[in-house]
Amino acid sequence: MKHISVLVPKGDVVVGSIEGPYKLFTHVNEFLQRDGKQPGFKIELVGQERETLLDNGIYKLNTHRTLRDSFKTDLIIIPAVHGDQRKVIRDNQDMIQWITGHYKRGAEVASLCVGAFILASTGLLEGKRCATHWLMANDFRRMFPEINLVAEKVITDEHGIYTSGGAYSFLNLIxxxxxxxxxxxxxxxxxxxxxxxxxxxxxxxxxxxxxxxDHEDVPVRKAQEFIEQNFQQKITVDQLASMLALSRRNLERRFKRATSNTTVEYIQRVKIEAAKMSLESSRENINEVMYKVGYTDSKAFRVTFKKITGLSPVQYRSKYSRLN
Known part of the structure; x- marks a missing residue:
């Protein structure tokens, strides 16, 4: 039987990312027992204290164990904690050391959504791939540049360390x-x-x-604003560099450092975001949407759209159009 420790950190913890794993693994035990088999898991909540108040005192959660208790665990689950992630990390230093110690003694570790920030602060993710909520991708890259963030992924699995994408996609990891x-x-x-x-x-x-x-590079911000205001036109990196009186190489280097995208990637993403909005809210056909956002090659548009969204334009409209 595997021992699972669902952590209860300090801070604005997402209650569902504690209750969800606990409930799902508990039901697995029930399904196994219904079939005459032994339960597969012992699931416990582990916190810094026996009693924790969540959501400004709306919920009171009693843990099975505290970090001070001596026990062996097989899987540690780190839930999502909202708010300033630097403060979350400062407030949970004891838990971070506890996670590292148990991993070194053979436990596996899984982070849910922005629980990846706590996991990353252990140092266990260095040189590994990691997923988190796409909304927090830029903050994560700034705080942990040595970690390979794969913001499009729902699940990563490397050497007994698992991470999941945003919000309720943690259920896919479970x-x-x-x-x-x-x-x-x-x-x-x-x-x-x-x-x-x-x-x-x-x-x-x-x-x-x-x-x-959210950066201090003024020329790069001007380039971003120009792209966003003129995405329907053909924009080149050389054009932007000339406009900003920078060399192409200097602009590319600074743009990547400031935005985590190359200049061309940024132009593509702005165009595709505009295309997504049109597909969601208008009855324009795919070619009309394509021309509207500045593409003239239908193959290039479809390839880029699928690369960024994971769906074809037709699939995206079918999934998200308000007019279906």
């Missing part, structure tokens, strides 16, 4: 772990009972691109 520990048949059963879309691998269709302007 299903993944159920399959890994108990088998595919049980994972599919849980997917059906909880009505979770199984095997979802990308959070790209949900991403809303709003640019990354």
């Amino acid at each position: 299903l993944y772990l159920v399959e890994k520990y108990v088998g595919r048949e049980m994972a599919v059963l849980c997917a059906k009972v909880f009505e979770i879309e199984v095997d979802r691998k990308s959070q790209s269709p949900f991403t809303i691109f709003s640019g990354q302007k």
Whole structure:
């Protein structure tokens, strides 16, 4: 039987990312016992104190154990904690050291959504891939530049360390772990009972691109603003460099450092975001949308659209149009 420790950190913890894993693994035990088998998991909540108040005191949560207790665990689950992630990390230093110690003694570790910030602060993710909520991707890259953030992924799995994408996509990671520990048949059963879309691998269709302007590079911000105001036109890197009196190489270097995108990637993402809005709200056909955002090559448009969103333009409209 695997021992699972669902952590209860200090701060504005997302209650669902504690209750969700606890409930799902508990139901796996019930399904196994219904079939005459032994339960697969012992699930416990572990906090800094026995009693924790969440959501400004709306919920009171009693943990099974505290960090001071001596016990062995097989899987540690780090839930999402909202707010200033630097403060979250400062407030949970004891928990961060506890996670590192148990990983070194053989435990696996899984972070849910922005729980990746706590996991990253342990140092265990260095040189590894990591997922988190796409909304926090730029903040994560700034705080942990040595970690390979794959913002489009729903799940990563490297050397006993797992991460998940944003919000309730953590349920896909829990299903993944159920399959890994108990088998595919049980994972599919849980997917059906909880009505979770199984095997979802990308959070790209949900991403809303709003640019990354939280930086101090004024010429780069001017380039971003120009792109966003003129995306319907053909914009080149040389044109931007000339406009800003920078060399192409200097602009490319500074743009990547400030925004985590190359200049061309940024232009593409602005165009595709505008195309997504049109597909959601208008009855224009795909070619009309394509021309409206500045593409003239239908193949290039479709390839770029799918690369960024994970869906074709037709699939995206079918999924998100308000006029269907």
